[in-house]
Amino acid sequence: MKNIKELDKQYIAGTYGRFDIQLDCVKDGMLCGEDKQYIDFGTGIGVTAFGACDGEWVTAVINQTKTLSHTSNLYYTAPCAKLAQMLCERTGMKKVFFGNSGAEANECAIKCARKYSYDKYGEGRKTIITLVNSFHGRTLLTLSATGQDVFHQYFGPFVDGFKHVPANDLDALREALTDDVCGFMFECVQGEGGVIALDGEYLRAAEKLCREKDILLICDEVQTGNGRTGSLYSYEQFGITPDIVSTAKGLGGGLPIGACLMGEAVENTLTPSSHGSTFGGNPIACAGAVSIISRLDENYLCDIRSRAKYLWDKLSALSFVESVSGLGFMIGLVLKDGLETKAFINACAERGLLVLSAKTKVRLLPPLNTSIETMDKAISIMTEAAQSLISKSNG
Numbered sequence: 001m002k003n004i005k006e007l008d009k010q011y012i013a014g015t016y017g018r019f020d021i022q023l024d025c026v027k028d029g030m031l032c033g034e035d036k037q038y039i040d041f042g043t044g045i046g047v048t049a050f051g052a053c054d055g056e057w058v059t060a061v062i063n064q065t066k067t068l069s070h071t072s073n074l075y076y077t078a079p080c081a082k083l084a085q086m087l088c089e090r091t092g093m094k095k096v097f098f099g100n101s102g103a104e105a106n107e108c109a110i111k112c113a114r115k116y117s118y119d120k121y122g123e124g125r126k127t128i129i130t131l132v133n134s135f136h137g138r139t140l141l142t143l144s145a146t147g148q149d150v151f152h153q154y155f156g157p158f159v160d161g162f163k164h165v166p167a168n169d170l171d172a173l174r175e176a177l178t179d180d181v182c183g184f185m186f187e188c189v190q191g192e193g194g195v196i197a198l199d200g201e202y203l204r205a206a207e208k209l210c211r212e213k214d215i216l217l218i219c220d221e222v223q224t225g226n227g228r229t230g231s232l233y234s235y236e237q238f239g240i241t242p243d244i245v246s247t248a249k250g251l252g253g254g255l256p257i258g259a260c261l262m263g264e265a266v267e268n269t270l271t272p273s274s275h276g277s278t279f280g281g282n283p284i285a286c287a288g289a290v291s292i293i294s295r296l297d298e299n300y301l302c303d304i305r306s307r308a309k310y311l312w313d314k315l316s317a318l319s320f321v322e323s324v325s326g327l328g329f330m331i332g333l334v335l336k337d338g339l340e341t342k343a344f345i346n347a348c349a350e351r352g353l354l355v356l357s358a359k360t361k362v363r364l365l366p367p368l369n370t371s372i373e374t375m376d377k378a379i380s381i382m383t384e385a386a387q388s389l390i391s392k393s394n395g
Contacts, residue, residue, distance in 0.1 A: 019349060026053040029367075029374075031354065038349070039378050041366045042356045046191075046223045046330070049250040049292050051367040057253045057291045064287035071283070073276065079286035086293050087261055090232055093245065094267035097260045098281035102222030102248035103137025105258035108275060109185070109246045110141060112262060113216045114161075116269045117182035120214075128183045128218070129176050131167045133193030136185065136220055145185060148193065168202045170209075177213060183244075184210050185218040188234040188327075192223075194359040195325050195332025200238045207240045216243040216266065222258075223330065226250035227296045227368050230305035230328035237327070250368075253292045257285040296368075304328060304368055311366070311375050318379070320386040325361070329368060332361040337390055347385035353378050 002010070004022050023033040029051050030037040040052065050057060064079060071077060084096040097108050110128055117125040130136065134147040140159055143151050147164035163181075165172040167190065177184075184206060189197045210217050219242035224234035228250055231237050235245070243265050248258035256279075262269065279285075308328045315324050315333060322336040335344060341357050348355050356363040366375070 019346075021349060021354075026051075037352060039353045039374060039381070041364045041370075041378055042354045043250075043365045043367055044254065045356065046228060046249045046365045047252065048254050048367065049226060049228075050253065050295070050369050052254065054253070054367075054369070056295070057288055060291035061255065061284055061288045064284045068283045070279070072278065073281055077281070077283045077286075079283045079290060080281040083286045083290050083293070086290065087259060090293070091245065091261060092241075093261040093263050095262045095270075097262070097270060097275060097277075098286070099248075099258040099260070099277045100256040100279050100282075100285075101137075101258045102220075102246065103139045103142045103258075104277065104280075105222060105246035105248050105260045106136045106142045106145065106185075106220060107139060108258075108260035108270075109218050109220075109244045110145065110183070111275060112244055112260065112266050112269050113183035113185075113218060115274065116216060116266045119269065125180055125182050126161045127163055127178075127181045128161060128185050129163050129165060129173065129181055130185045131187075131190070131198075132164050133167060133190050133196070134164070134185075134187060134220075135190070135192035137222075167196070168199045170202055170205050173206055174209060177209060177215060181213070181215055183216040183218050185220060187220045187222075187224060188238055189224050189229060189330055191330065191363075192358055194361055195330060195363055197325065197327050198238070203235075203238045203240050218242060218244045218246070221245050221247040223249055224327070226292060227301060227304055228328060228330050228365070229326075230308055231301055232293075232296055234327060251289050251292060252285055253288045255282075255285040255288045257282070257289055300368075307370065307372065307375070310372060311364075311370075314375065314379050315364075318383065318386075320383075320390070329364075329366050329370070331364040332358055333364070334361055335386070337386070338393060339386060339389055343389055344382075344385055347389055348381055351381045351385055353381040353385075355382075 023031050025032050031040045087096055114126050130145050130147050132147040136142040136145040144159040144162050163176050165176050219235045221233045225247040243263045245261040251257055320337050322334040325332040
């Protein structure tokens with residue numbers, strides 16, 4: 001009988017550069033596999049908000065599997081309606097469309113913006129402005145929206161109707177806001193683009209420009225949302241009010257779900273048959289999401305900010321860290337002393353800490369409930385990993 005790694009290599013499409021690590025279960029909050037335990041500072045790329053298989057989430061999901069697993073969107077279900085209510089009441093948005101991923105949430109956001117403009121102004125006003133280094137998904141539409149040339153290969157022709165401008169460059173944005181533009185789409189913290197927070201003054205000025213031309217503000221909160229940055233959604237910390245918000249990842253706590261939140265201007269834009277999703281709003285996924293959002297009250301978000309500051313201070317003081325970027329528990333590290341990011345990540349994994357990368361940076365996405373004790377252990381592992389690499393390079 002072939003082992004799991006051999007089966008994977010034989011039968012799974014080779015689209016992922018996997019670590020040489022097999023994960024089998026969770027024990028005492030640690031990921032476990034092949035007789036080894038790991039502190040998880042990757043959280044499934046920001047998905048398992050309170051850690052893999054956290055008890056409250058597991059209970060909510062199991063209870064829902066025993067009640068109602070799936071119907072379709074032709075019928076009303078309680079978890080779907082309850083989650084939509086929670087999201088709208090917490091954000092001031094008016095309506096929600098549920099899909100299954102961040103890419104789907106962004107597809108919906110783009111379609112909503114284009115239909116709003118078509119309904120109000122007619123044809124020809126379809127262009128969406130996005131930022132250089134942005135990342136919005138892997139579908140052809142969301143790859144087209146993504147402002148990174150590395151993703152614009154192999155699958156052409158890509159979808160037209162997108163212009164990419166440099167982040168924090170207000171003059172470039174102003175010049176790009178021509179009469180064919182219907183929306184400006186951005187991440188407050190560019191995740192895959194290098195864990196870089198946008199400038200608040202830039203975003204507020206961009207909002208003013210868009211309001212003057214009835215151009216919709218579309219905030220991609222796929223990775224930044226659901227408590228990750230210390231507020232329910234990161235835009236709250238930048239003093240802006242988007243017309244459309246997309247989110248996914250941490251919303252489901254480990255099950256596939258995406259959501260497109262629509263403000264007052266666009267609340268009635270999507271009409272029957274204009275959009276849909278077979279699995280969108282699935283009762284089990286929504287029940288899991290309710291368990292996540294219900295815990296993220298202001299007291300808990302304040303606690304996240306406090307513990308995130310502790311981690312930032314510890315990381316900033318490390319001798320091998322050049323700089324720290326991001327927001328809250330969405331952190332990017334630039335290493336110094338000649339340390340190579342991939343080698344550092346592998347050295348951490350060998351010592352029982354899972355971290356990620358974003359371009360040339362080390363990326364940390366700890367669970368929102370990470371304790372000070374766990375942070376200290378992670379810092380110790382990172383220090384040991386760096387010292388071993390420095391010693392090896394000094395020969």
